[in-house]
Amino acid sequence: MKRFVFNCVVFIIIAVVIVGILNRNYFPSKLPMSSTYNGAIIDKHNYADRIKSPRIIFCGGSNVAFGINSLEIAEATHMPVVNLGLLGGLGLNFILNEAKYTARPSDIVIISTEYYLSPEGTYNDKADIERIFPPAGKYFTPTLAQIMGDFFIEDLKKNLPNTLSVLAHIKKAEPNLGVYKRSSFNENGDVVRNFVPVPAMDFSAAKTTNYGYYEGIKSLNDFKLFADQHHISVYFIYPCYPTSLYYGSKKTFDRMAGDFTMDLKVKVLNTPESASFADSLFYNTEFHLTPRGRELRTQRIISLLKNNHIGKFR
Numbered sequence: 001m002k003r004f005v006f007n008c009v010v011f012i013i014i015a016v017v018i019v020g021i022l023n024r025n026y027f028p029s030k031l032p033m034s035s036t037y038n039g040a041i042i043d044k045h046n047y048a049d050r051i052k053s054p055r056i057i058f059c060g061g062s063n064v065a066f067g068i069n070s071l072e073i074a075e076a077t078h079m080p081v082v083n084l085g086l087l088g089g090l091g092l093n094f095i096l097n098e099a100k101y102t103a104r105p106s107d108i109v110i111i112s113t114e115y116y117l118s119p120e121g122t123y124n125d126k127a128d129i130e131r132i133f134p135p136a137g138k139y140f141t142p143t144l145a146q147i148m149g150d151f152f153i154e155d156l157k158k159n160l161p162n163t164l165s166v167l168a169h170i171k172k173a174e175p176n177l178g179v180y181k182r183s184s185f186n187e188n189g190d191v192v193r194n195f196v197p198v199p200a201m202d203f204s205a206a207k208t209t210n211y212g213y214y215e216g217i218k219s220l221n222d223f224k225l226f227a228d229q230h231h232i233s234v235y236f237i238y239p240c241y242p243t244s245l246y247y248g249s250k251k252t253f254d255r256m257a258g259d260f261t262m263d264l265k266v267k268v269l270n271t272p273e274s275a276s277f278a279d280s281l282f283y284n285t286e287f288h289l290t291p292r293g294r295e296l297r298t299q300r301i302i303s304l305l306k307n308n309h310i311g312k313f314r
Contacts, residue, residue: 023155025131027166034132038125039182040065041086041133044189045102048082054106056081056311059099060113061088063239063287067112069298070188076302077311079108083189088114088287090129090139091121092216096223097139105231108310111220111266112237114287115209115256119216131158179283190294201282203242209249214256217263224265235310236266238275240297242286246276269304 028034034042048057056079058064064085074081084098092113103109123146130136142150165171184193220236227234238257246253253272260268281293289297305311 023159024163025134025155025159026163028132028134035182037180037182037184038087038129039132040185040189041129041136043182043185043187044082044084044086045133045135047187047189048084048102051080051082053104054079054108055104056108056110057084057099057103058082058110058112059084059095060111060239061085061090061095061117061287062285063088063114063289064112065185065189066191066283066288067240067294067297068190068301069294070186070190072295072298073302073305074188077305077313079311081188085112085189087125087129088117089122089125091126092117092119092219094121094126094136094139096219098136099223100226101135101138103227103230103232108233108235109227110235110237111223112239113216114239115241115253116212116214117216119219127154131155192291201242201279201284201286203244203279203286206245206248206286209245209252211252211255213259217259221263221265233310234266235308236260236264236268237301237304238268238270238272239287240282240289240293241272241276242279242282243276244279245286246272267308269308270300274300 048055056073056077058068058070058081062085064083065087067085068083070081070083082102084095084102095113096111099109099111121140123142126136126140127142127146127150179191179193181193184191186192224234226232250273257268257272277289277293277296281290281296282288283290283293306313
């Protein structure tokens with residue numbers, strides 16, 4: 001019996017070692033998905049790492065990626081600007097943890113997350129980001145079941161074919177991703193690729209947003225405590241949102257803003273109403289501004305920063 005147990009343990013150890021070798025991410029920057037939208041996280045952090053503080057760091061979901069002109073803000077504030085905004089599916093906690101690992105003393109962090117953004121986010125989005133950018137593993141904690149599923153199945157499916165194709169010098173054709181690809185971002189982390197002209201979005205069939213106390217307030221307050229302890233300034237800006245959707249759920253957003261006023265320890269610079277824009281300025285979702293919308297929002301943000309003496313205005 002002891003011999004059997006010993007053989008089983010040895011077999012398990014050998015199997016784990018072999019699988020670990022096979023599914024290791026040897027070439028993360030050459031994964032097929034590294035050229036997709038999510039691959040921009042690599043360039044965002046490369047830029048953030050090489051510029052000196054103090055910096056202004058914007059973080060949030062895709063409303064930030066599509067919604068600011070970092071170069072204009074940098075020129076106005078006389079401070080370098082980093083746009084970490086990428087994907088709301090990563091969740092509020094991931095976004096805030098990413099900011100914790102990126103921000104340095106004297107930096108300014110400006111948070112602009114989508115309305116009622118899930119604190120936990122979607123695990124598959126976070127796992128895919130980690131495969132592209134391994135340091136992102138510090139931004140979230142998977143469950144044991146998720147770790148096991150990734151180790152024995154998902155990582156093997158994604159990493160092994162990539163390793164073999166790189167070693168064999170096989171280059172796969174890239175799918176047509178439109179604006180949703182890594183090359184659509186500039187150095188600062190903004191989506192700047194010109195969009196294919198599309199009709200203005202029709203939000204008339206969209207459902208109204210129901211009120212609920214936002215559980216993410218606690219996470220935001222915890223981040224504020226961390227920021228204060230590390231001499232980092234932090235502010236909150238409501239996300240861009242179509243005017244018709246805002247007024248369609250105005251009571252909900254007013255109640256949520258009231259909760260933020262009462263309970264949020266992070267200074268809020270605007271209101272949901274002042275963050276709304278004409279429906280025609282949105283591109284295929286309620287959080288993605290067109291280039292024209294991005295310029296208008298950028299000017300509003302610059303005014304907010306100037307009025308609140310944030311940055312180095314002259």
